[in-house]
Amino acid sequence: xxxAENFLHEFEHEAKTTRRFLEQLPAGKLSWKPHEKSxxxxxxxxxxxxxxxxxxxxxxxxxxxxxxxxRSFDEATSVDQVLSAHExxxxxxxxxxxxxxxxxxxxxxxxxxxxxxxxxxxxxAMIRNIMMNHIYHHRGQFGxxxxxxxxxxxxxxxxxxxxxPEFAGQKAGASS
Numbered sequence: 001x002x003x004a005e006n007f008l009h010e011f012e013h014e015a016k017t018t019r020r021f022l023e024q025l026p027a028g029k030l031s032w033k034p035h036e037k038s039x040x041x042x043x044x045x046x047x048x049x050x051x052x053x054x055x056x057x058x059x060x061x062x063x064x065x066x067x068x069x070x071r072s073f074d075e076a077t078s079v080d081q082v083l084s085a086h087e088x089x090x091x092x093x094x095x096x097x098x099x100x101x102x103x104x105x106x107x108x109x110x111x112x113x114x115x116x117x118x119x120x121x122x123x124x125a126m127i128r129n130i131m132m133n134h135i136y137h138h139r140g141q142f143g144x145x146x147x148x149x150x151x152x153x154x155x156x157x158x159x160x161x162x163x164x165p166e167f168a169g170q171k172a173g174a175s176s
Contacts, residue, residue, distance in 0.1 A: 014136065
C-alpha cells in the first residue's frame with residue numbers, strides 16, 4: 001500500500017468522526033465564542049470542514065505562497081453549509097490524495113513569503129502535519145466548544161462524557 005493510500009485510509013476514518021462532531025453544532029450558536037480572541041463556533045466548524053480541500057490542493061504543487069495568517073475566517077451561516085463543505089472537502093481529498101506517488105510524497109514541499117522559503121518539508125510531512133494533525137487539533141478544540149455550548153460531544157478515540165465509542169460494546173477479538 002502506498003503512503004498516499006495509507007493516509008487516505010486514515011483520513012476517511014477520521015472524516016467520519018469529524019462529521020459526527022460537526023453535526024452537533026447548535027444552529028442557534030454559530031456566532032458563539034468561548035473568548036474574545038477565539039474563533040466563533042461557526043468559523044471554527046467551517047474551517048474544520050473546508051480546510052482539507054484547500055490543503056490537499058496546496059500539497060499537489062511544489063511551492064505555495066504563505067497564506068495571510070492574520071485574515072479573518074468566514075463564519076458559517078448554517079449547519080447545512082458546514083456539512084456540505086465537509087462533504088466537498090472529503091471528496092476533494094479522496095480524489096486528489098491517491099494520485100500522489102511515494103516518490104512525490106518524499107519530495108520537498110515549500111511555502112514561501114517574499115520569494116524566500118519559510119517552510120520546507122517533505123510533501124508527506126506537509127499532508128500529515130498541516131492537513132491531518134491540524135484538523136484533529138481543531139476538532140479537539142471544537143469538542144470543548146460543544147461542551148461549553150451545552151451540546152453533546154461525540155466519542156473520538158475513547159469515551160466522551162456523552163458517548164461510548166462504537167468498539168466499547170464489542171468483546172475483545174469480536175468481529176463486526
